[in-house]
Amino acid sequence: MSSQDWAYFSNYAIYSAMALFTLAFFGHAYETAWAVRTPNAASETEGNLVTKTFDSSRTQKAMRIATAMMILGFVFLLVGVVTRGLSAGRVPWGNMYEFSITGALAFTGAYLAALRKYDLRWLGVLVSISALLTLGTAITLLYVPSAPLVPALKSTWLVIHVSTAIISGGVFLLANVIAAAYLYLDNMETKGPRKVWAQRLPSLDDLDQLSYRLVAFVFPLWTFSVIAGAIWAESAWGRYWGWDPKETWAFITWVAYAAYLHARVTVGWRGRRAAWLCLIAGSTFLFNYVYVNVWGTGKHTYSGL
Amino acid sequence: MSEQTQLPELGAIGLARYFWRQLTSMRTALILLLLLALAAIPGSLIPQNAQNPMAVTDYFEKHRNLAIWFDRFSLFDVYSSPWFSAIYILLFISLIGCVLPRSVEHFQAARALPPKTPKNLVRMEHFQSWSANGNELEEARSWLKAKRFRVLVSEDSISAEKGYSRETGNLLFHTSLILILIGVLIGGLFGVRGSAILSQGERFVNNATSYDTISFGQITSENSLPPFSIKVDKFVAKYNTLTSAPEDYTLYVTTVAEPGATPKQQVVKVNSPLTFGSTRVYLQANGYSPIVTVQDKIGNVTFQGPVPFLPQDANLRSIGAIKVPDGDPQLGFVSSFVPTYERTSDQGAISAFPELLDPKLLFSIWQGDLGLDTGVPQSVYRIDTSNMKQIALDSLKPGEFLKFSEGTITFEDVVPWVNLQIVSDPGKSYSLIGGIVAILGLLASLFTRRRRIWIRVSAGEVQVAGLAKNGAPGLEIEMSEFVAKLRGI
Secondary structure (H helix, E strand, O other): OOHHHHHHHHHHHHHHHHHHHHHHHHHHHHHHHHOEEOOOHHHHHOOOOOOOEEOOHHHHHHHHHHHHHHHHHHHHHHHHHHHHHHHHOOOOOOOHHHHHHHHHHHHHHHHHHHHHHOOOHHHHHHHHHHHHHHHHHHHHHHOOOOOOOOHHHOOHHHHHHHHHHHHHHHHHHHHHHHHHHHHHHHHHHHOOOOOHHHOOOOOHHHHHHHHHHHHHHHHHHHHHHHHHHHHHHHHHHOOOOOOOHHHHHHHHHHHHHHHHHHHHHHHOOOHHHHHHHHHHHHHHHHHHHHHHHHOOOOOOOOOOO | OOOOOOOOOOHHHHHHHHHHHHHOOHHHHHHHHHHHHHHHOHHHHOOOOOOOHHHHHHHHHHOHHHHHHHHHOOOOOHHHOHHHHHHHHHHHHHHHHHHHHHHHHHHHHHHOOOOOOOOOHHHOOOOEEEEOOOOHHHHHHHHHHHOOOEEEEOOOEEEEEEOOHHHHHHHHHHHHHHHHHHHHHHHHHHOEEEEEEEEOOOEEEOOHHHOOEEEEOOOOOHHHOOOOEEEEEEEEEEEOOOOOOEEEEEEEEEEEOOOOOOOEEEEEEOOEOEEEOOEEEEEEEEEEEEEEEEEEOOOOEEEEEEOOOEEOOOOOOEEEEEEEOOOOOEEEEEEEEEOEEEEEOOOEEEEOOOOOOEOEEEEEEEEEOOOHHHOOOOOOOOOOHHHEEEEEEEEEOOOOEEEEOOEEEEEEEEEEEEEEEEEEOOOHHHHHHHHHHHHHHHHHHHHOOOEEEEEEEEOOEEEEEEEEHHHOOOHHHHHHHHHHHHHOO
16 A cells, blocks of 8 residues: 555544544443433332442443443554554654644553453543544544655654653553542542442542552652653753753653652652642643644744644 | 849751751741742743743743843843742752651661551451461461561560551652752753854864853863764755655764764754764754855955755745955845745745755945954854945856856855764763662652561460551452451461
């Protein structure tokens, strides 16, 4: 196939992945909503306490289908990313469109990998909609035709630096989603018992632990990504650190997560405060991605988005 | 007698100790860490002198009053400002104050044995008990030894501990951060950084006068420049025919490491600089230098050579100035150069492609005073025409010439120029080693679990229990393996 064909092929794969994530989203939404059983009117008249109960037996199928759609979507997305790379004859990390599709791949990949160990299917609604929004933005706003790299990006370090940055970003984002869920449920619990649909979600302690684990797992990778970037900058730009906006924000993200880890491990922060710190740290990463790529100046903005 | 209530005096040493304790406390370190992140933000939003001095000048013109206030707080030089420095210096003092005592402690504890088995295991986590059959203690000892636990054996019990490398990694990580900072300091003190524009065919000899810009570290002098030279043989740029985006830059040079050494042919690319000892030479930018000859009315050559022009867009439409101060009157050519000439109705002459498909030099000729003797530094790409008057306007292709009232200008040819950045940073290897050790230390400290396992056999009963520090997971699995082994399941 010619490079043009590969590019079209990649686009179709991305569209298919979006369709599959949409189905996964509806599957998850359905099972979240319908697993709550409302007692019929008859029981109300008998003067019993009317309580909604949680019954996932009738939504098991929807849940399994949704997860299957997520996996299938991930596979199509993987194909889309790989063929995009084939069409350009390089790794598919040359511009913001490509970062976004690879980022969505890393994000859904992190979710599916975590799924093997923890039952995170309750997160499916959020994960599928986030992936869908990322891909939608990418293909409508950020799309650029497949093209070779500018000379500064032609380096093995592109593969090392950018892939680790994208994977770190995907996991940071997942930790953020979980920290946000923590704060939401924490808020709900202070007002009374959890609503029925939320009862099957993990305990606050588990959520707290999980977001910490994700951050602790990926922090060394992020450190590596920043250092790999510094090594590359040394060979391309003549300095390993120059307070370029992208570098500055990578540093801010690093410091913020370092503070989070210290707060948890050494000072013993748990729960609400830790979740907020995790959210703040994660948002510095997002800010770096959006602001510096779109409105920023500096040496990282030669990708034409 | 009246007695005054007095606060207990701390004294100078007491006070110093108090501040030291405060500074090295974890809480302070955490606050400083967050402050550092916060303090780094303005530098990414406000233009910085170190990264983009032109944008700072622009900012001063557009928001004069705000800029003056920004400048008072060093907001155009955030990363070298006193307040930013204060935060990271305090942070590093705090770090050293934290890491040093812990290192000493850890070193002393390196060969220490785990503490004795607690009296009452029943209260501990992961407690299990069953009736003994005799050799549990011996089996437990060999299992724990095989798993590389540190073991303290007493007559009826064993206390075992594992995971010391957590603290080793932790200390290594923090120490390596100090090493990175030392690398940065060495670079700042002993480094040299400069740049030079060379047209194809020109030679660069590494001494201070050859540079267009150069800055030395605080304790570096001009004599420290290694005596290499570089001749620019050829520069080739390839562009995408559809998008005009650059696809490849290759620079061919002949280098001489020191006077008398054999010349070497080398290739420089954007990601592969030249290396001379601790000095590296980077290919940073490029453009075109038209070669022109200017003669006066009687045919004497008053100017000859390549003039680097400054690119203005992706298709390398470039502007430049040819200054001829030696004529009488002085002459100036306010010029622009396009590699692929095209005429549009709204913009005039533009370049359609960055390669030399239809090169053209467009210029207006001015005579009068170039203002070079005023002592005010001037841009090499622009001419101050306030004391001059325009006498002609024309354009030339390579090989063509133009006769005008004061003489002749010939557009001989056009060659590419490259901007070489020459950097010596003797501190960078320290920072690199620091970076690598930091990652290794981080991995060890985040993924090592420190835990204890105890076993006691008394009165025909086996008791085991465990303790995971920092609530690390996975001990229950290890405990069940341990128990299974002992019970022979």
